[in-house]
Amino acid sequence: MTVNKFIRNLLNLKELSVTHVELHARKRTLDLWVKPYKNGCLCPHCHRRGRIVRIMDECRLWRDLTLYGCMVMLWYCPKEIMCPTHGRVQENIPWADDYARITYRFEYAMLVYCQIMSQKAAAQMLHIAQSTLSDLLHRSIERIRDGHRIRDLKAIGVDEISYCKGHKYATIVYDIKKACVVWVGKGKGEKTIDRFFKEMLSDYQKRKIKWATCDMSQAYINAIENHCPNVTLILDRFHIVKKLNEAVDEVRKEQWREASGDERKTLKGLRWLLYRHSSKRSKKDTWILNTLRKGNRRIHRAWVLKDEFEHFWDYKTHWAADRFIKRWTTTALKSRLEPIRRFVKTIRKHMHRILPYVETRMTNAVAEGLNRIIKIIKNRASGFRTLEAFTDLIFLTVGDLNIPEQIPKDFRTI
Structure with missing residues (x-):
C-alpha cells in the first residue's frame, strides 16, 4: 500500500489525492498537500470541465478535523479555468465551500456539536478558539440558509x-x-x-x-x-383553561378580602386546590372543596362551574360541544360572579375559534x-447579545431546514 493510499484510508479522505506529507511533531501539525482526485478543473456552478487559464501562485490552506491531538491542514493551489457557460472562474474545490478556510468535514462536525452542546464545549472538542468557532458557525448557517424558502406550510x-x-x-x-x-x-x-x-x-x-x-x-x-x-x-386550550383559573382565583381573592380573621382560616390553602384538575385531586381534596358549600357558597359555585367546563374538552362532535358550551355559558351568567361572567363574554366572543378544537384536537x-x-x-x-445570533442557533437546532444534512454526504463524518 502506498503512503498516499494509506493516509487517504486512515483519514477517510474522499474526492482528493495526497501528493506530499509533512509532520511537525513539536507543533502537533500534519500538513497534507492535496489535489482533486480525477475531477479537477470543474466549474463550481455547472461542473463542466474547463480550460486552465492560470494556476494560483500561493497555496490555499484548509483546516480539517484534529487527528489524535494533531491538527490536520490541507494545502492546494487552485486553478482558474475558462468555463464555456460561466466564463473565467476558480475551479471547484470538492472538499470545501468556495473561499472557505475549513473543510466540509470540519464544518459538519462543528454544526452537529453546536446542536447538542454549548459553543465553548464544541470549541474545546475541535481545538479552536471559542470566538473563532462562533464566527465560523454563524457564517456557515447564513450560507446554508441563504435562499431557503418556506415550503408546504399548512x-x-x-x-x-x-x-x-x-x-x-x-x-x-x-x-x-x-x-x-x-x-x-x-x-x-x-x-x-x-x-x-x-x-x-x-x-x-x-x-x-x-x-x-x-x-x-x-x-x-x-x-x-x-x-x-x-x-x-x-x-x-391551555390559555383558555388558564383564563378560567384566573377568573376562579379572582372570586377567591374577593372573598378573602371580605372575610374576617376566623373566616380566612377556612379559606387558607384553597388556591392550588382550585387550580387542580379533577383527575389530579384526591378524595380528601374533593371533600375539602365540597365543604365550601356551607362555608363559602360563591367560591364553591365558581369551583363547580370550573369542573363542569372540563367536560367540554372530551366532546368529539361539533354539535354536541356547541350545545354544551351554550348551556354552560347560560348557567355561568346566572352565577352572579363577575369574574366568571367576564370569562363567559370572552368565550362567546371566540366561540367559532374554540369549537374547531373538538374535531381537530389541535x-x-x-x-x-x-x-x-x-x-x-x-x-x-x-x-445572547443579539437576536441574529440567537436566531441562527434556533434554526440550527429546531429549524425547518436540517442544516448539517446540507453538507455533501461523503463528508458527513465525525
Whole structure:
C-alpha cells in the first residue's frame, strides 16, 4: 500500500489525492498537500470541465478535523479555468465551500456539536478558539440558509419569547405538522407578524394554510385571519383553561378580602386546590372543596362551574360541544360572579375559534414544546447579545431546514 493510499484510508479522505506529507511533531501539525482526485478543473456552478487559464501562485490552506491531538491542514493551489457557460472562474474545490478556510468535514462536525452542546464545549472538542468557532458557525448557517424558502406550510402556530433583559421580545412562527421553527422576527404584536406574511409567504402559500393556533392575543388573531383567507383559527386550550383559573382565583381573592380573621382560616390553602384538575385531586381534596358549600357558597359555585367546563374538552362532535358550551355559558351568567361572567363574554366572543378544537384536537402544545428547547438553547449560552445570533442557533437546532444534512454526504463524518 502506498503512503498516499494509506493516509487517504486512515483519514477517510474522499474526492482528493495526497501528493506530499509533512509532520511537525513539536507543533502537533500534519500538513497534507492535496489535489482533486480525477475531477479537477470543474466549474463550481455547472461542473463542466474547463480550460486552465492560470494556476494560483500561493497555496490555499484548509483546516480539517484534529487527528489524535494533531491538527490536520490541507494545502492546494487552485486553478482558474475558462468555463464555456460561466466564463473565467476558480475551479471547484470538492472538499470545501468556495473561499472557505475549513473543510466540509470540519464544518459538519462543528454544526452537529453546536446542536447538542454549548459553543465553548464544541470549541474545546475541535481545538479552536471559542470566538473563532462562533464566527465560523454563524457564517456557515447564513450560507446554508441563504435562499431557503418556506415550503408546504399548512398548519402554523404563533408565540413570543423573551430573548434579553429589558422586555425585548421575539415572535416565532412554527410549523405545527413538522414541529419546527420557520421564522423568527424581532418584536411582538400585529406589525411583527404582518412582516412574516408579507415578506416570507406568497399569496398562494397564504391560501394553502388551513389551520393556525395561537394564544388569545388579539394582535395575532387579526393578523392570521387578515392574511390567510382559508384558515381555521383554533385558540390554544391551555390559555383558555388558564383564563378560567384566573377568573376562579379572582372570586377567591374577593372573598378573602371580605372575610374576617376566623373566616380566612377556612379559606387558607384553597388556591392550588382550585387550580387542580379533577383527575389530579384526591378524595380528601374533593371533600375539602365540597365543604365550601356551607362555608363559602360563591367560591364553591365558581369551583363547580370550573369542573363542569372540563367536560367540554372530551366532546368529539361539533354539535354536541356547541350545545354544551351554550348551556354552560347560560348557567355561568346566572352565577352572579363577575369574574366568571367576564370569562363567559370572552368565550362567546371566540366561540367559532374554540369549537374547531373538538374535531381537530389541535393545540399550541408543539409550539410550547419547541419554546422549551429554545429556552434551553438560551440558557446553554447564558444569553445572547443579539437576536441574529440567537436566531441562527434556533434554526440550527429546531429549524425547518436540517442544516448539517446540507453538507455533501461523503463528508458527513465525525
